[in-house]
Amino acid sequence: MSKALAATRTLVLWCPDWAVAAAGIPPEVPAAVLMANRVEVCSRKARAEGVSRGLRRREAQARCPDLVVLEHDPGRDARAFEPVVAAAASFTPRVEVIRPGVCAFATRGPSRYFGGDQALLAQVVRTASRAAEEATRAGAGQGGVRVGIADGLFAAALAARAAVNGGMVVPAGGSAAFLFPFPVVALERPELADLLTRLGIQTLGELAALPAADVLARFGPDGATAHRMARGLEDRPVSGRTPPPDLVVSRELDPPAARVDTAAFAAKALASELHERLQDLGLACTRVRVEAETDHGERLSRLWRHHGPLTAGAMAERVRWQLDGWLRGDVPVGSTGVTGGAGAAGGAGAAAEAPGWEEATAGIVLLRLAAEEVVVDHGRQLGFWGGSAEGDERAARALARVQGMLGPEGVVTAVVGGGRGPGEQVRFVPWGDPREPARPIDSPWPGRVPAPAPTLVPSPPTRAEVADEGWSNVRVTGRGRLSAPPARLSVGEGQWEGVEAWAGPWPADERWWDRRAHRRRVRFQVVGETGAAYLLALEGGRWSVEAVYD
Amino acid sequence: MALSQALPRPAVPELRELAGRARPISLARDRLLPVLPALADLLPEAGLRRGTTLGVTGGPGHSGATSTALALVAASSAAGTWCAAVGMPALGAVSAAELGVDLAHLALVPSAGPQWATVAAALLDALDIVMVQPPSLVRSADARRLSARARERGSVLLVLEPAGRTRWPEAPRVRVRVEGGRWQGLGRGHGRLTARQVEMVVDGRGTASRERRAKLWLPAPSGGVERV
Numbered sequence: 001m002s003k004a005l006a007a008t009r010t011l012v013l014w015c016p017d018w019a020v021a022a023a024g025i026p027p028e029v030p031a032a033v034l035m036a037n038r039v040e041v042c043s044r045k046a047r048a049e050g051v052s053r054g055l056r057r058r059e060a061q062a063r064c065p066d067l068v069v070l071e072h073d074p075g076r077d078a079r080a081f082e083p084v085v086a087a088a089a090s091f092t093p094r095v096e097v098i099r100p101g102v103c104a105f106a107t108r109g110p111s112r113y114f115g116g117d118q119a120l121l122a123q124v125v126r127t128a129s130r131a132a133e134e135a136t137r138a139g140a141g142q143g144g145v146r147v148g149i150a151d152g153l154f155a156a157a158l159a160a161r162a163a164v165n166g167g168m169v170v171p172a173g174g175s176a177a178f179l180f181p182f183p184v185v186a187l188e189r190p191e192l193a194d195l196l197t198r199l200g201i202q203t204l205g206e207l208a209a210l211p212a213a214d215v216l217a218r219f220g221p222d223g224a225t226a227h228r229m230a231r232g233l234e235d236r237p238v239s240g241r242t243p244p245p246d247l248v249v250s251r252e253l254d255p256p257a258a259r260v261d262t263a264a265f266a267a268k269a270l271a272s273e274l275h276e277r278l279q280d281l282g283l284a285c286t287r288v289r290v291e292a293e294t295d296h297g298e299r300l301s302r303l304w305r306h307h308g309p310l311t312a313g314a315m316a317e318r319v320r321w322q323l324d325g326w327l328r329g330d331v332p333v334g335s336t337g338v339t340g341g342a343g344a345a346g347g348a349g350a351a352a353e354a355p356g357w358e359e360a361t362a363g364i365v366l367l368r369l370a371a372e373e374v375v376v377d378h379g380r381q382l383g384f385w386g387g388s389a390e391g392d393e394r395a396a397r398a399l400a401r402v403q404g405m406l407g408p409e410g411v412v413t414a415v416v417g418g419g420r421g422p423g424e425q426v427r428f429v430p431w432g433d434p435r436e437p438a439r440p441i442d443s444p445w446p447g448r449v450p451a452p453a454p455t456l457v458p459s460p461p462t463r464a465e466v467a468d469e470g471w472s473n474v475r476v477t478g479r480g481r482l483s484a485p486p487a488r489l490s491v492g493e494g495q496w497e498g499v500e501a502w503a504g505p506w507p508a509d510e511r512w513w514d515r516r517a518h519r520r521r522v523r524f525q526v527v528g529e530t531g532a533a534y535l536l537a538l539e540g541g542r543w544s545v546e547a548v549y550d
Numbered sequence: 551m552a553l554s555q556a557l558p559r560p561a562v563p564e565l566r567e568l569a570g571r572a573r574p575i576s577l578a579r580d581r582l583l584p585v586l587p588a589l590a591d592l593l594p595e596a597g598l599r600r601g602t603t604l605g606v607t608g609g610p611g612h613s614g615a616t617s618t619a620l621a622l623v624a625a626s627s628a629a630g631t632w633c634a635a636v637g638m639p640a641l642g643a644v645s646a647a648e649l650g651v652d653l654a655h656l657a658l659v660p661s662a663g664p665q666w667a668t669v670a671a672a673l674l675d676a677l678d679i680v681m682v683q684p685p686s687l688v689r690s691a692d693a694r695r696l697s698a699r700a701r702e703r704g705s706v707l708l709v710l711e712p713a714g715r716t717r718w719p720e721a722p723r724v725r726v727r728v729e730g731g732r733w734q735g736l737g738r739g740h741g742r743l744t745a746r747q748v749e750m751v752v753d754g755r756g757t758a759s760r761e762r763r764a765k766l767w768l769p770a771p772s773g774g775v776e777r778v
Binding site: 391402405415416450452453454455457485528532 | 563608609610611612613614615616617620631632634639640641642643644645646647648653654656657658659660662665668669672673675676677678730731732733736737738739740741742743744745746769773
């Protein structure tokens with residue numbers, strides 16, 4: 001095993017049920033955060049009542065009627081988490097935020113300074129708990145703060161979860177033994193875990209015992225990563241760990257951005273610029289540093305880490321969350337520029353007793369994104385026929401933007417299915433939803449309006465009047481007999497025009513077996529003097545334009 | 551492994567330049583979107599040039615503006631380009647599919663309301679062809695902005711004006727009119743609509759200034775678009 005693969009000793013700080021705590025829900029209230037109508041996070045009290053992750057809203061409310069339902073808001077979570085990260089940053093400047101509620105740092109320096117892992121752990125738990133309590137106020141005591149120290153991020157995160165009160169230290173070199181009894185589900189790769197279980201590999205220890213080459217051959221790169229994690233090694237391959245020096249993009253904001261959305265807009269452009277530059281080098285970023293300078297000369301900086309390559313969108317999202325934390329002034333004003341200054345010292349020099357979190361006291365004048373850790377981008381497999389993937393992505397983004405303006409129903413796509421009338425054959429589904437026809441297209445549809453299909457199908461149909469030579473309304477008897485040949489036609493209360501040619505009546509007696517859906521009508525094709533052709537329908541004595549052959 | 555060894559930085563732009571030099575023909579073709587063979591010699595460059603604005607007008611009555619617009623985009627849609635139709639709530643999807651439009655690549659914005667110009671501008675940014683039927687008279691500033699956006703982004707803006715009502719204040723680079731539609735197949739009390747003969751007139755500015763006209767089957771008895 002090469003030395004570079006050995007895991008760095010890492011501390012993980014985990015706030016359980018953070019999304020609930022961040023919303024300021026007191027611990028005695030059952031609450032759940034929902035994403036896409038399913039429970040994403042729930043409080044301890046709610047769990048005791050039987051609510052669990054993945055439940056539908058209705059099921060959750062049935063199990064616990066006084067459940068407080070909260071919307072998923074990563075911005076809120078990140079904003080509330082910022083003081084906790086700042087508290088952790090008082091131990092070392094290189095704190096990485098993994099997601100709101102979880103952050104990590106390497107313990108080599110701080111552990112020596114504070115006199116060992118146990119001492120450091122006690123200090124971090126104390127400082128971070130206080131910060132979390134102040135940040136969440138009413139929500140304090142929801143889950144508290146758990147800290148785990150182990151070799152490697154994965155083992156440290158599991159140690160934090162396994163900690164009974166406060167924290168847990170896995171001795172150096174003991175990660176593999178610590179991980180041994182955990183089930184493979186802990187890898188957070190549901191598909192792989194499912195497959196492994198079916199193959200009889202239940203625990204991480206059993207997975208770790210397999211030869212690395214065989215795991216790679218059978219499960220691919222993802223399996224190899226999981227295997228490395230199970231052995232307590234670094235989860236990432238070592239390739240390309242030092243990024244080229246110029247993977248930094250920055251933008252000056254003039255006038256200074258005091259609002260999150262203005263700064264976030266600039267951040268979005270910045271993120272795609274960095275992403276493009278990385279792409280030119282065939283690289284993808286897994287850890288990004290967000291830096292901001294304010295009008296008052298403060299320098300704020302934070303690291304965000306991601307388990308996979310960060311896309312431009314994901315990067316922009318993280319920058320936005322971070323800006324949310326810095327610019328929203330609902331946390332107490334603390335000392336400024338802690339990480340910026342301590343970064344030069346390169347170690348654990350900051351005072352642990354004064355948790356001063358950073359916050360911008362003025363508008364942001366400079367925004368900088370730096371790729372801190374990069375991996376070789378294996379890219380996406382393009383379609384066999386395709387150089388058009390880039391255009392597809394661009395189109396999808398634009399359409400999503402328009403849906404953002406008009407709502408999801410604002411952009412639709414038409415799916416042709418079976419049916420008799422031109423309107424029945426088409427179903428409009430919101431863009432991005434699966435394209436499934438309303439009725440099966442391959443069944444026979446006797447009485448279908450023949451091709452060519454009309455080019456305009458107004459919905460609802462336009463009113464029309466049809467008269468014979470003697471200006472009396474044209475009718476059709478129950479047996480399908482015409483009262484008189486149509487001679488004049490008026491569409492939508494417009495002018496009367498003569499009928500040049502016509503055909504019909506074509507009866508359509510649909511769904512007679514279902515009283516509510518039953519429709520009985522006759523159709524006509526009519527060409528007027530102006531050359532316009534219509535598909536007319538007569539139903540219950542009323543004429544309408546079902547479609548126009550434009 | 552040192553990264554600089556694995557991926558020498560200047561290699562990528564160099565390769566891109568080389569690739570560009572190796573395929574000059576496809577670059578010229580990239581600027582042009584294909585049209586159906588029956589329409590090719592009616593258009594100044596035998597295709598839809600990216601970055602242009604086309605106006606499509608029907609004659610009196612319903613004489614084929616919608617069919618013409620669909621016929622113009624059909625070939626490039628079948629070739630996999632992205633199209634959108636803004637402000638055309640009644641567009642018949644079945645007829646679009648019959649003319650050869652790929653519905654999976656056609657986004658419909660049925661009623662954008664007063665925001666239609668913003669929506670069209672956003673779509674021109676990323677899609678290849680955007681069909682627009684303005685709900686009312688368009689302000690010249692909006693019209694100029696949309697045309698400029700299409701020119702800048704290399705997309706095609708196709709403005710549909712219903713019979714006899716001018717709504718686009720600018721003169722489009724290429725104007726397509728349909729005249730004298732005559733339906734076939736329908737008698738007095740018998741038959742069914744099978745085909746329509748129209749006369750298509752194309753004029754405009756620049757390379758399109760010479761007027762071209764042709765008699766077409768739109769649709770032809772077989773379903774597509776054919777010369778008479």
